[in-house]
Amino acid sequence: PPEAIARAATLRAAIEQANYRYHVLDDPDITDADYDRLMRELEALETAHPALASTSSPTRTVGARAHGGFAEVRHAIPMLSLGNAFEQAGDTERERFREIAEFERRIEQTLDRRVPVFSVEPKLDGLAISLRYEQGVFVQGATRGDGETGEDVTANLRTVRAIPLKMRGEGWPDVLEVRGEVIMLRKDFEAFNDYARKHDEKPLANPRNGAAGSLRQLDPAITAKRRLSFFAYAIGVVEGGELPPTHSATLRQLREWGFPVSPEVATARGFDGLIAYFQRIGARRDTLPYDIDGVVYKLDDYAGQREMGFVSRAPRWAIAHKFPAQEQTTT
Numbered sequence: 666p667p668e669a670i671a672r673a674a675t676l677r678a679a680i681e682q683a684n685y686r687y688h689v690l691d692d693p694d695i696t697d698a699d700y701d702r703l704m705r706e707l708e709a710l711e712t713a714h715p716a717l718a719s720t721s722s723p724t725r726t727v728g729a730r731a732h733g734g735f736a737e738v739r740h741a742i743p744m745l746s747l748g749n750a751f752e753q754a755g756d757t758e759r760e761r762f763r764e765i766a767e768f769e770r771r772i773e774q775t776l777d778r779r780v781p782v783f784s785v786e787p788k789l790d791g792l793a794i795s796l797r798y799e800q801g802v803f804v805q806g807a808t809r810g811d812g813e814t815g816e817d818v819t820a821n822l823r824t825v826r827a828i829p830l831k832m833r834g835e836g837w838p839d840v841l842e843v844r845g846e847v848i849m850l851r852k853d854f855e856a857f858n859d860y861a862r863k864h865d866e867k868p869l870a871n872p873r874n875g876a877a878g879s880l881r882q883l884d885p886a887i888t889a890k891r892r893l894s895f896f897a898y899a900i901g902v903v904e905g906g907e908l909p910p911t912h913s914a915t916l917r918q919l920r921e922w923g924f925p926v927s928p929e930v931a932t933a934r935g936f937d938g939l940i941a942y943f944q945r946i947g948a949r950r951d952t953l954p955y956d957i958d959g960v961v962y963k964l965d966d967y968a969g970q971r972e973m974g975f976v977s978r979a980p981r982w983a984i985a986h987k988f989p990a991q992e993q994t995t996t
């Protein structure tokens with residue numbers, strides 16, 4: 666009946682808007698209870714009128730169990746690892762952060778640029794995944810695996826509300842791969858362990874295990890019970906369209922298309938700018954809503970990235986800068 670069709674469309678739009686405001690803008694305008702009421706009303710409508718349901722409906726996020734294990738997915742563009750730098754003994758900052766000074770100087774020299782601009786980002790401690798969108802619709806998601814081949818965890822990723830089932834806005838390429846980290850926010854990790862202890866279930870050792878374990882569940886219904894989040898940080902395949910010339914502009918564009926991007930991302934100029942960011946984030950590390958194990962510096966303009974190229978599997982144009990290992994507080 667037409668009024669059921671109209672009501673279902675209204676509910677879907679409201680739920681997608683609520684997901685965007687909660688996960689991308691971090692500025693929800695309805696309570697969790699209201700959100701659940703919208704979902705329950707849509708589920709009831711779709712049950713009463715099965716013709717209404719579609720795979721891209723927010724209620725259709727729990728798919729079938731992967732009986733024989735996960736299918737393999739070959740990454741057309743390998744998912745890279747990052748070379749990383751650690752602090753070293755020394756008096757001056759250039760000595761203590763010698764590897765970062767080296768990284769930055771090599772880029773200055775190779776590109777003959779005085780002060781290169783970098784995209785600077787928190788290095789989230791979760792599970793790296795790649796999301797494939799065709800005509801703006803989420804069609805496949807895979808884990809990083811060994812960088813060349815990962816596992817198809819599409820059904821599980823559909824249950825992660827921070828991952829848009831359809832891109833927002835317009836102007837996106839025909840095919841777009843968005844890469845990022847699936848994580849478990851600290852508050853959701855603590856809530857999960859409270860529940861586990863009360864129900865005599867095995868608690869999670871840390872949020873990273875929570876994200877990895879939840880995503881690798883063969884039954885998406887179990888994944889759906891784990892509160893996971895997602896932050897985009899890179900692009901893979903782009904076909905039938907083009908992206909801005911810099912990584913920072915691409916991250917802004919991804920936010921508009923409905924992808925969560927960490928609010929901590931910024932740009933920095935030269936060695937001093939990198940270290941200032943490293944120390945700024947380091948000072949706030951324990952107050953962030955998610956675990957990080959360092960920060961990532963990436964030359965911001967894509968032309969410069971292409972010119973710098975890669976060393977084996979890690980790009981010359983990016984590096985992870987890790988904090989000293991933190992004593993894991995076993996909760």
Ligand SMILES: Cc1c[n+]2nc(N)[nH]c2nc1OC(C)C
Nearest residue numbers: 745746786787788898899961983
């Ligand atoms: C492996 C990795 C991890 N991370 N984490 C962030 N924030 N950016 C980022 N980029 C990565 O690789 C790029 C070089 C694509």
